[in-house]
Amino acid sequence: MTGDLISTVQQMMDQTDLPQEIFLDAIQSALMQAAKRRYGSTEEVSIELDPETGEICCYVPKKVVDIMQSFAREIPIEEARKIDPNVKVNDIIQVEANTGDFGRIEAQTARQVLVQKIKEAEREQVYEEYKEREGEIITGYVQRIDRNAIIIDLDRTEGILIDGEFNRNAGYRRGDPLKCIIVGVENDERGLQILLSRNHNDLVIQLFEMEVPEIEDGLVEIRAVARDPGDRSKVAVYTNDSSIDPVGTCVGVRGSRVRTIVDELDGEKIELIRWHENIETYIKNSLQPANVSHVNINQEEQSAEVIVPEDQLSLAIGRRGQNIRLSSRLTNWRLNVKGETEAMEQMKQGVTQVFKSNLSDESEE
Secondary structure, three states, rough: OHHHHHHHHHHHHOOOOOOHHHHHHHHHHHHHHHHHHHHOOOOOOOOEEOOOOEEEEEEEEEEEEEOOOOOOOOOEEHHHHOOOOOOOOOOOEEEOHHHHHHHHHHHHHHHHHHHHHHHHHHHHHHHHHHOOOOOOOEEEEEEEEEOOOOEEEOOOOOOEOOOOOOOOOOOOOOOOOOEEEEEEEEEEOEEEEEEOOOOHHHHHHHHHHOOOHHHHHOOOEEEEEEEEEEOOOEEEEEEOOOOHHHHHHHOOOOHHHHHHHHHOOOEEEEEEEEEOOOOOHHHHHHHHOOOOEEEEEHHHHHHHHEEEEEHHHHHHHHHHHHHHHHHHHHHOOEEEEEEEHHHHHHHHHHHHHHHHHHHHHHHHH
């Protein structure tokens, strides 16, 4: 059995990069379980393994007797004195067991335990590797498309894109390469799970870091991202270097840099916005491509009334409110867009109301 076990170990060592100590521990556990099957208890069974030669010795406690009735638990006095000349009847001595004498069931048990231990160790190693990479971007390949999830081949393991973390209209096919963000790594009774996302804002940020050296070098910063994944994004960029245009830098020559990111995001439209410390200016920038006439700020409520020309109203609001919604998320301010006509009418009504109120106060006096 030992030869078969060593052969199994060698095959598994060739297939993984686990340290040798893991395999030695696994062999010991496997032999302990086999010994338990054979001798009924592992409390006093000991396993010795020579990592240099691969030699395995198993020692079991046996009672010294005159007449042996149980091979598993007893040893004749004559045999015992070959091990220790000073032993007496009823003494307990450690006897080297011939693992080759283990039966088919013991051998099967040992192999099952060995494989299980190695798989557990490998799973733990993979867990630790990916746990350290939480929040990072990773490239995988579509392995299987289920009804509500996509299974991604990550080479050593699988990742999963659950519903809501990918664009269902992208038309992915098996074998397609996909960049994802590792959003979670779990290792519990259900097994190892690598949770991925293509809808996370960090995917956009890290794609820009990969494509724009100035971001990687810290010359240009991404200050905020707002996404409708698969459709449209707004990305606020900033630099304190007056010689650098942060928007143009991210767009690239003839749009080469941003086009690469758009392609990776399944055609998601990306608008680069110049971040500004002045909130009025930042809000105006965020509503591009619409032109803004004026912004009325309410600091207490962190809200703003945005006034635009009539011909810019639908553009500022966007299809199904998308533009104003993304701008609100990008700036983290509640925005309310009005046309100039409506704003002027409300201002007139306000002035009239104040005038009437003043007249009423004077008449009462």
